[in-house]
Amino acid sequence: MLKLKAFFFSGAVLLAAPSQAQHVAVIKFPELQKRLAQPTDTTYVVNFWATWCGPCVKELPNFEQVRSAYANQKVKVLLVSLDYASQLDKKIKPFIKQRKLQSEVVLLNEPDPNTWLGKIDPKWTGSIPFTLIVNNQRRQHATFEQELSTAELTAALQKFL
């Protein structure tokens, strides 16, 4: 039954997609930080990526898969693009449209990574893809400075549910 529901849901989303071009909010770091600090029981799966990053592009479908698989649970997938804001219309928007990305995408417009990388995770050396899974109500968080397969991502996420 659950599966059936998920199937219909994803079908509806897919059908709705062409008419609904995704809006990409361009945000600064404090905004992202505020969003990730909300005292909610929703588990955030936050993936830092860029259209120019090969391994990131390769693993994006895994995040999309997780998004639809956990659509009826308190899981939110947020794709944080580290592309340059100047490339928004030329690169990021066409990319999202072409790949039919359904997860929410925001573009983090911060020219100096040194000012914010360490606030996400002091261990993060700066390579992407980078993934943060966080649940504030349970005070649980995990970070991955590597590409994640759907199985790895699901296993990591399961520990939060």
Next chain:
Amino acid sequence: MKKPLAILAFCCALLLSSFIARPTADGYQVGDKATDFKLKNVDGKLVSLADNKAAKGYIVVFTCNTCPYAKAYESRIVALHHKYAPQGYPVVAINPNDPAVVPGDSYAAMQTKKYAFPYLQDESQQVAKAYGATRTPQLYVLTRQGSDLIVSYTGAIDDNSEDAKLVKTKYAENALTEILAGKPVSVSATKAIGCTIKWKRA
């Protein structure tokens, strides 16, 4: 009441995780002694840091032909060499990417670059691993202390990868200015985004 507690717990967890990470963290931290290497330059000759007796130190940059960030910084790396080589700190560029993963980083592709400094292929990727490099571009400033080369700065070149004209803080140059003045480096480690090094597939 609940919120500050949560924040406190999160901070504690962060602190704890960084403490746990420290001793096991791979690669060089500032203050560590860098080991020398012998890598093939684009001219076919093997290059070691020990070769250049006149150097007071080096600007070692892990970079490549293909990463958009490396490309964005290419001219700035060349400029660093022109500015600091005469002052005793030449650039040594190392390409750690596996050409089997990125053909654009093959030895032949590297040879299309005509830099005034060595551009070395880290074929075994052992040097990148020893340094703890994770991305391109990633920079290490080494200073000679006796017979040792000590890591004195590691991290970003500056604070704006997209546009050199918009740079406000030149992290690497600030460190070099202090090093040349014989002062301790005030900001000795910075973080930057880059392309993940393309490691050999197991």
